[in-house]
Amino acid sequence: MKTPPIQPDKNIHRFWDKYLKLLEKKDFKPGTERWYVHHAEQYIKAHSDLRLAHHTADNVVQYLTHLGQNTSITNWQYRQAVYAIQILFILIKSPWIDEIDWSHWLQGGSLLPQHSTLVREQMSTDVDLTVSKQTIDQKRASLEVVKQRYDTVLKDFLTEVRRRAYSIRTEQAYREWIVRFLAFYEEESLDTFNHQHISRYLEHLAINRNVAASTQNQAFNALLFFFREVLKRPFDELTDFARAKRPKQLPVVLTRNEIEKLLAQLSGTQWLMTSLLYGTGMRLMECIRLRVMDIDFDYQQITIRDGKGQKDRVVPLPQKITGLLTTQLEKRKVIHQKDLAIDFGGVYLPHALARKYPNAAKEWKWQYVFASTRLSVDPRSGVIRRHHAHENTLQKSVKLAADSAHICKKVNCRSMRHSFATHLLESGYDIRTVQELLGHSDVSTTMIYTHVLNRGGKGVVSPLDQL
DSSP states (O other): OOOOOOOOOHHHHHHHHHHHHHHHHTTOOTTOHHHHHHHHHHHHHHTTTSOGGGOOHHHHHHHHHHHHTOTTSOHHHHHHHHHHHHHHHHHTTOTTGGGSOHHHHHTOOOBOTTOTTOBOOOOOOOOOTTSOHHHHHHHHHHHHHHHHHTHHHHHHHHHHHHHTTOOHHHHHHHHHHHHHHHHHTTTSOGGGOOHHHHHHHHHHHHHTSOOOHHHHHHHHHHHHHIIIIISOOOOOOOOSSOOOOOOOOOOOOOOHHHHHHHHHTOOHHHHHHHHHHHHHOOOHHHHHTOBGGGEETTTTEEEEOSOTTSOOEEEEOOGGGHHHHHHHHHHHHHHHHHHHHTTOOOOOOSTTHHHHSTTGGGSGGGSBSSBOSSOEEOTTTOOEEOOBOOHHHHHHHHHHHHHHTTOOSOOOHHHHHHHHHHHHHHTTOOHHHHHHHHTOSSHHHHGGGGGGSSSOGGGOOOGGGGO
């Protein structure tokens, strides 16, 4: 009697059919499907001893890191492999998928020689897609020429800004505005610049570029710093230029029911971080930069250090997340110990603490609670560290969760803070208490949350309801 031929597993066929249908929904170029399947299969074969359901973000990061070391793979092939693996775990609904910074891996696969887990940082520039590639290249080339021409004065700027311990984001933003300003007056000498040049440039931003008021203000502050601290040319405050209009917007507040729906769409670290934003009222970057020593389980409180205006404050630690936060710290400690084993494990320390306490950077209490999945190079010092998680991951997760929960409001991470304040006032807490929890300098800033205290628009009863 002949043995019947082995039939291919129907479940495997169904799985790849679903994978291909998901690719179609993502609008991938027709004819490329087989290559995405190939990359996904290569990933699965590389982990033949581990079921897909048991994979973690670390498995994906390690695989992509190793793949990037292959010198024969091109950039477009590498991006294709990243997309293929991302679709694979979207299909099986892995709870940790949002913990991976997919945009980072899609931007390049070349490795730095210092360490096997480092991927070269690539600068990405947001560009107007309606502008031709030739025009974009010309603008970039022009900015590079300006940077080379004013290399000395830009180095003086870095000295001044770092001497005042400005954050690296402020440093980068200010530097870009200064370069754009110098490029705007490309034909003029630095010696001829005065306050009128600033006024004309700020008017150009408001009238021709139609920038937001906050953008114009940031450019103004950057140029003011440049003239006063770098060029040593102080002048009175500028008032003779067209101001971009600052819209008066009310905060977006979610109801308690909407908060529950939103959190139901999240899981893992993203759920924990979003719950912290709502449960404590902290700002996005305050949550991202949270360190181990800032959490006090005995007193059920969290200390927010160096918040807006360089002020510290204390907020309550929600009991509902105590268990998950403890688990998060246990996982984080394992990662820290692995980093220490390979002679890393350091973390950025503010101000001059790194010089005062040379060993503090590797201490457990200074580590970030929500750390990046990869090591990275500090752009200032060149030291390899594990920095905090990137805020974009949480921002995207909250937006997607709001869409999935069918919440018809402009929801973002800031909405969690707005909802925290409003719900406390609804519960009868004093506005001064809410002011301290939010870290507002003036109670008038906190007063904006009184607009939705279950009273409708400004507490007015519509005349229609009185008929």
